[in-house]
Amino acid sequence: MKIYGDSKSGNCLKVKWTAEALGRPYAWIETDIMAGESRTDAFLAMNPAGQVPTVVLEDGRPLAQSNAIILHIAEGSHLVPEDAYDRGRMLEWMFWEQYSHEPYVAVARFQVKYLGKPVDELEPRIVERGGQALARMELALKDAPFLVGEAATLADVALVAYTRVAHEGGFSLDAYPAVKAWVARVEQALNIRD
C-alpha cells in the first residue's frame, strides 16, 4: 500500500498509525500540500478532490478520506468493535470528528503553526467551536478510558490526531484533564511518537 500524505497533517498520520498498529506494510510518499503537490494532474487522477491522505492499495486502486481509509484497512481487526452498537458509536465519533472537531482544532493549528497567524487573531468562531469540541470530549472521557468501550478503536485514532497537537493552535489541554490523560493512553496503546 502506498500512502500519499503530508507529515504536517494529522489526517495523514491517522493512516500511518493504523497501518503500523496492524503491522501492515506501506510506503509513505511525502506530499507537500503547501507546495501544491496534491493538485498536480497525476495526483488528481488518483483523487479528484485533491486531498491528502490518498492511498493506493496493493491492487492499484485508490482510496481517499482519512477515516474511510482507516475503516477499510482496519476492518476485522481489534481496532473495530464487533458489537454493532459499539461500531455505530465509533462511526458517530468519526463523523463528528470531521464535522465538529477538525474544522476548528486542526484549522486553528494550521493557521497558527504553518501560516504564522497569532492565536489572538484566530476567528472567534474557530476558537469557540474548538473549545466546545474539546469540552464534549472531556465529558465523554471523564468516566471512560477510551471513546468507545474498554480498548482503543478507530474513534480514538481519528480524534487523537489533532487533539494531541491542539495546543499548537492555542487550545491548552490543561483545561481538559480527562482529555489530556486519554491522549497519553491512546499514544501508548497505538505506540504514537511523532
Place this chain on the structure above:
Amino acid sequence: MKIYGDSKSGNCLKVKWTAEALGRPYAWIETDIMAGESRTDAFLAMNPAGQVPTVVLEDGRPLAQSNAIILHIAEGSHLVPEDAYDRGRMLEWMFWEQYSHEPYVAVARFQVKYLGKPVDELEPRIVERGGQALARMELALKDAPFLVGEAATLADVALVAYTRVAHEGGFSLDAYPAVKAWVARVEQALNIRD
C-alpha cells in the same frame, strides 16, 4: 426506533429515507433546531453534541451523526455494497460529503432559505467551495449511474440530501447536468418525494 429530526434538515431526511427504503418502522419526533429544541437538557442527555438527527434505537440506546446512523441501520442491506473496496469508496463519499459538501451547499441553503440572506451576500468561500463540490460530483457521475457501482448506496443517500435542494442556496444544477440526472435517478430509486 425514534428519529429526533428537523424536517428542514437534509441530514435528518437521510435517516427517514433510509428507514423507509428498508421498511424499518420509526416514529419521527419533530425537533425544531431554530427554536432550540436540540439544546434542552433532555436532548443533551441523548446527544451531548446537541445535533439532529439523533435516534433512539429499539433498545433505548441513542445514536447520532446522520451518516453513522444510516450505516448502522442499513448494515447488511442492499444499500451497503458487499465488496470491501466498494464499501470503502462509499465511506469515502460519505466522509467527503460531511467535510467538503455539506458545510458549503447545505450552509448556503440554510442561510438563504431560513435566515433570509440574499444569495449575492453569501461568503465567497462558501459559494466557491460549494461549486467545487458539485463540479467534483459532475465529474464522477458523467459516466456512472450512481456514485458507487450500478445501484444506489448510502453514498447516494448522503449526497442527494443537500444536492437536490442546492438551488435553494443559489447553486443551479443546470450547470451540472449529470448531477441533475443523478438526483432524479436517486429520488426514484429511494422513492424520495419530500
